[in-house]
Amino acid sequence: MSAASEIFEKTPGWLDWFEGPSKPKFTPPPGAVDAHCHVFGPGHEFPFAPERKYTPCDASKAQLYALRDHLGFSRNVLVQATCHGADNSATVDAVMSSGGKAKGIASVKPSVTDEELDYLNANGVKGVRFNFVKRLVDPLPPPVLAELVERINKFGWHIVIYFEAPDLPELYDFISGISTTVVVDHMGRPDVTKDVDGPEFSLFQKLLEENKHIWSKVTCPERLSKSGPPTYDDFVPFARRIVERFPTRVLWGTDWPHPNLKSHMPDDAWLVDMIPRIAPSEALQQKLLVDNPMRLYWPEECN
Numbered sequence: 001m002s003a004a005s006e007i008f009e010k011t012p013g014w015l016d017w018f019e020g021p022s023k024p025k026f027t028p029p030p031g032a033v034d035a036h037c038h039v040f041g042p043g044h045e046f047p048f049a050p051e052r053k054y055t056p057c058d059a060s061k062a063q064l065y066a067l068r069d070h071l072g073f074s075r076n077v078l079v080q081a082t083c084h085g086a087d088n089s090a091t092v093d094a095v096m097s098s099g100g101k102a103k104g105i106a107s108v109k110p111s112v113t114d115e116e117l118d119y120l121n122a123n124g125v126k127g128v129r130f131n132f133v134k135r136l137v138d139p140l141p142p143p144v145l146a147e148l149v150e151r152i153n154k155f156g157w158h159i160v161i162y163f164e165a166p167d168l169p170e171l172y173d174f175i176s177g178i179s180t181t182v183v184v185d186h187m188g189r190p191d192v193t194k195d196v197d198g199p200e201f202s203l204f205q206k207l208l209e210e211n212k213h214i215w216s217k218v219t220c221p222e223r224l225s226k227s228g229p230p231t232y233d234d235f236v237p238f239a240r241r242i243v244e245r246f247p248t249r250v251l252w253g254t255d256w257p258h259p260n261l262k263s264h265m266p267d268d269a270w271l272v273d274m275i276p277r278i279a280p281s282e283a284l285q286q287k288l289l290v291d292n293p294m295r296l297y298w299p300e301e302c303n
């Protein structure tokens with residue numbers, strides 16, 4: 001059997017994305033961007049990576065773009081997920097077929113060639129993702145990543161970084177020292193049962209306060225909340241704090257198709273309906289959903 005026709009068996013217990021989401025009550029402003037989502041395969045066309053730590057269900061570009069339209073969004077930022085390793089074909093294919101309505105964040109190995117980087121740059125990639133979550137990857141050492149930053153600087157790309165809150169003290173100096181814009185996934189995965197003013201989340205706020213080049217995605221109530229769906233109440237003070245303190249450096253996304261959830265799969269409308277709770281004014285919503293992502297991903301359309 002050739003790789004391209006390989007049939008993949010999902011990780012046991014895998015929860016598939018939610019079909020037929022309801023219509024959100026909240027209407028996003030015109031031009032809203034879903035700035036964190038993924039495509040998976042389909043596996044028979046874009047095989048999952050041999051080094052992957054999970055095997056997902058398929059989640060195609062057509063399904064993603066149908067969800068975008070259904071939820072009232074206009075654009076997407078597709079983040080390369082670890083199940084595709086450093087083969088960015090599925091992400092780039094989805095970006096290239098979006099009619100300019102999507103950009104990509106790639107994963108690359110230190111051995112990536114300049115030609116490969118040029119190809120990604122020419123096809124809608126705007127950054128690379130550094131992943132420090134050990135259940136997903138074997139993280140690369142910071143000095144190796146620093147060399148990659150040097151190589152991508154010429155494109156004006158940024159770094160998307162994924163880590164969990166207990167790892168921030170160790171990563172703090174490395175992240176602060178990155179010489180381009182850095183976007184932290186899911187607020188650095190705080191434990192939202194803790195105090196928003198406690199030491200853990202205060203350190204994350206200090207990181208953003210001291211480093212004007214660091215942004216945060218206020219994403220993933222479905223992943224971080226312990227109080228649970230559909231209102232994810234414990235997530236709200238954390239995300240709202242970051243939106244209110246750093247309104248020009250925040251992004252929002254669905255995280256569709258929500259890989260590796262164990263407890264439940266959200267109706268994506270629930271996630272959209274969180275937005276007015278974490279960004280309570282129209283001015284904040286405009287920055288979070290339109291102005292900030294446009295500045296980072298479509299700067300040529302901003303004046």
Ligand SMILES: O=C(O)/C=C(\CC(=O)C(=O)O)C(=O)O
Pocket residue numbers: 038080081082083136162185255258259260
């Ligand atoms: O969807 C996310 O952002 C989070 C993920 C998956 C992921 O990032 C990946 O596979 O690269 C997770 O926590 O399992």
